[in-house]
Amino acid sequence: MSVELKRGLEGVLVAESELSHVDGEVGKLVYRGYDIEELARGASYEEVLYLLWHGALPTREELDAFAADLAAERDVDDDVLDTIQTLADAGECPMAALRTAVSMLSAYEPEVDADPEDFDATRRKGRRLTAKIPTVLAAFERARQGEEPVDPDPDLSHAGNFLYMLTGTEPDAVSEETFDMALTIHADHGLNASTFTALVIGSTMADIYSSVIGGIGALSGPLHGGANQDVMEVLYEVDESNKDPVEWVKAARDAGRRIPGFGHRVYKVKDPRAKILEEKLRDLSESSGDTKWLDYTTAIEGYLTEQGLVENGIAPNVDFYSGSVYDSMGIPMDMYTPIFAMSRVGGWIAHVVEYQEDNRLIRPRARYTGPKDASFVPIDER
Structure with a gap:
């Protein structure tokens, strides 16, 4: 039976999702039914994370607890910071440094042996990753500028804290609000290449670190994140x-x-x-x-x-x-894609958990176009 080839999976449905919808004809993006313009102007990135991960916008009490838990996970082990310094000294690019650091972070994950089907544990691991990625990126940028890392400030927002760790100075209100909105609008965008990569890895019931590392790798390509x-x-x-x-x-x-x-x-x-x-x-x-x-x-x-x-x-x-x-805001050009990853990690985590809760291994097929009926010749006779 002949099956139509869809290069790049164009127009192929591979999953159902309640997370985000892109209407390209009218220029509309929604997260769980909420228009992106309303979220960008009225909600913080922390609220958007809660919405993506838990299915509803938080109450004030829920948001305060969620934001405090997120802020409490920002510190990164000294061994990871030492590796970041080594990568900066070697002239590594920021996306490659981020990929390496995230892989290393898994070695310090307290729930590394959690059951793959314990989705609350996956969310907690995802929360740690989301909290630590800004610390990693800010430390890397400061390291290659010959400066010491700045400790995270738990009293600042996710957006404000990153800018503070990057520069050593608390951002003004316009910069913090703008950066928070940038994180919000990049948090999710349907099954783009990096999200689909994370989903494919997650469909094997691999841990969330593996999925996020895969997402970073896909995002690093110039046709996606650059x-x-x-x-x-x-x-x-x-x-x-x-x-x-x-x-x-x-x-x-x-x-x-x-x-x-x-x-x-x-x-x-x-x-x-x-x-x-x-x-x-x-x-x-x-x-x-x-x-x-x-x-x-x-x-x-x-x-x-x-x-x-x-x-x-x-x-x-x-x-x-x-x-x-x-x-x-004074951010170097080669940090733009890592910042994209810093935001999109929230969407990657949400998609992986959503898919794994009703999991089926993603296993497409390719049409074989190679030779047929080749005759094998022993090596000494070739």
């Missing part, structure tokens, strides 16, 4: 050219270059997350008095929209504005 850095590199190139951004884009397109940050596998209109980050970039620009990146991105978007790209389903995605937002 586009925001590509956008920022283009903006710096525009700036260094001393050209008007629209003129630069015209020349780049005439030369056959693709403008990163436009187009998405699912969205056919402007990504709702891009709308949110554009607003926050305006806030950051007003706060700092520097509107350069805002001017460049809005000019480029306006020009490409006039050229009919959006009408043809190639619209700004979340990466078009996230790089400018992070740069405005």
